[in-house]
Every structure is written in structure tokens, then in C-alpha cells.
Amino acid sequence: MLFRQAILEAVARGDVTLAFRRWRRPTVKAGTGLRTAVGMVRIAAVEPIEEQDLTDAEAKAAGFADRAALLADLRSDGDRTLYRIVLDGIEPDQRLSLRGEAKLSEGDWHDLTARFARWDKAKPGYFPSILSAIGAHPGKPAGELARAAGVEKLKFKQDVRRLKELGLTESLEIGYRLSPRGEAVLEKLREHRL
Template sequence: MIFTAAALEGIEAGAVTLAFRRWEQPRVRAGSSQRTAIGVVAFDAVEPVDAASVTDADAAAAGFASAERLLAFVDRKAHGPVLYRIALRYDGADPRLALRVDDALSDADVANLRRRLDRMDAHGAWTEATLRLIADRPAVVSTELAPVLGMERAPFKQRVRRLKELGLTESLEVGYRLSPRGRALLARLGT
């Protein structure tokens, strides 16, 4: 789900506990969660509702002044005919933040990361080369980094996101850098 900055602020503060969306079918499910700019948002319930049943109290819980304003917003952003009511809550910081600063890698941590990188490399080695490129050229945009590895920008960015999932890289305003965890792993892998 895409949230406005105001909605994310409200979710983090606990003031926004509902969202409404028009979809063909639900795009989130109860019990799932999503990482956002503020951290993790958990979805506790997802149910279809009739627009006529949406109250001003529902709108306030979704961060809107009235049901009319809420429904106008939802209708402008509609991706289907069914209106869904989503109960949500802030579920804490992005776990990758803590992971990427953890640079005290045990032998087991290194072995686990090596196994995961090897799986990523199953159809062609790229993980270590990408990590080393980012280490050598921090804060450089993907449009400059991708060609160094003979890649287009979009697939390169997808690969960097996969490394970010392991806590090895972090995105900057411009470009990327290795996280402390990524630097520690490269040091353990050697040259």
C-alpha cells in the first residue's frame, strides 16, 4: 500500500488506525505487514465495506476530516470497484536498521550470509562484485554504477535491494553505501 506522508505520521503516532482503498481484490491481508518510511505497518483486518457505512469516526481514524473527504480521496486513487476497510497499526522500526549496524559477525553469521549470497549467485555471480563496487564508490547513482557491471539500471537496483534485505547496503539521498554489516562481511570475505 502507498501511504501519504501525513498518513504515515499519523500511523506512527497512533492517531491513524484505519485506511480505505478501492481494489479489484485485497492487496494486503490480515496478519501481514509492510515496511514503510516510518518503519513497519501491520495490517490487522481487511474487509470489504459499503461506502454508505463509512462514518465520520471512520474517516477521523483514517486521518480525514469527514467521510465525504475520505471517500473522495479513495475514489481519486481507486484501483478497482470494491471498497476495503483496513485496520492497521505501527509495528516498530524497520528491522533492517538494527541488522545493518550489527557488524559483530560471528563465524556462523558469515557462513549464513555466504550461503545466502551463494544462492543469489546461483545463475551468475554478482553479489560480491556489487558489494565491492558500492564500497569503492559510495554515494554514486545507480545510473553510473550499473554500467560498470554491464547492467541496466532497473535490474541493478533490484539486486542492491536484495543486498539491503540482508542488511549489507543502505540507500542514501544519492546512491548507496555499505552498511557497517556489509563492510564487516567484506572484510571477512577478504580479497
């Protein structure tokens, strides 16, 4: 589910509280968050609605001038159901604050090494090797890093996303780089291997 920048800014201000999408099945769930460029958009409710039940007030709450403007913007792809998504504001993306935390507590270090150990059961050292490769080659295309790691590009990108969830990597226009937290983790991994 994508939002235009102007809509995201309106959600952040509290001016936009609804969104409407046509889906075969919803791509978001109530009680979850949707990561965006400005933070996590909180999803309060997702419910089907009949087109004829849409009101001008709902269209305005979704950032449109009126019902007609909203309907003109919605795709009408055959058998898709129309859903009303209730938006409950935006909260900061925790990954962004984690990225800058270069000082690791013992608890942080323990949690990260335990997670790497669980993830690396099939291929020990795989996730630390990803961090090492990104640290050595910031901005290198994912396909090249994947080949060097001996994995498919799609799997590699999924694995980098797991590291990104921990605030260890950042996506660039092409490739990735380590965040300050990722650099601290990589340095600690090197210390523990000596």
C-alpha cells in the same frame, strides 16, 4: 500503499487504526507489514467495503474529520473496489538495526555466505561484486553501477534491494552506500579470498 508522514506519526501514536484505498486488487495482505519511513506498519485485515457503509467513526479512525472528508480524499477510478485496511501499529524496521551491526558472528557469516552461494548459482561472485562496487563508489548512480556489472538497471536495483533486506546497503538520494554491516561483510569477503 503510501502514507503521508502525519498519518504515519498518528499510526505510531495509535490515533489512526484504519486506512481506505481503492484498488483493482489489494496491494497489501492481512498479517504482513508495510515498510515505511517510520517502521513497519502491521496490516491486521484487508476487506472490501461499500462506500455507503462508511461511517464518520471509521473516517476519524483513518485520520479524517468525517466521512465526507475521507470520500473527498479517495480517488474514484471507475471499476476499483474500496477496501478497509485495519492497521495494527508500527514496529521497528529490522533492516535499520541490522545496518549498524558491524560485528558479525560466525552464524551471521555462515548465513550470509550460504545466501550468496544460493543467489550466485548462475553468476558466481555477483552479489559480493555488487557490495564491492558500492563500497568503492558510494553515491554512484544505479545505471552506471549496473552497466559496469553487465546487467540491466532494473535487475541491478532489485539485487541491491536483496542486499538491503540483509542490512548491507543503504539508499542515498542518488545511488547507494554500504552500511557498517555491509562494510564488515565486504572486509570479511576480502579476507576469505586471500
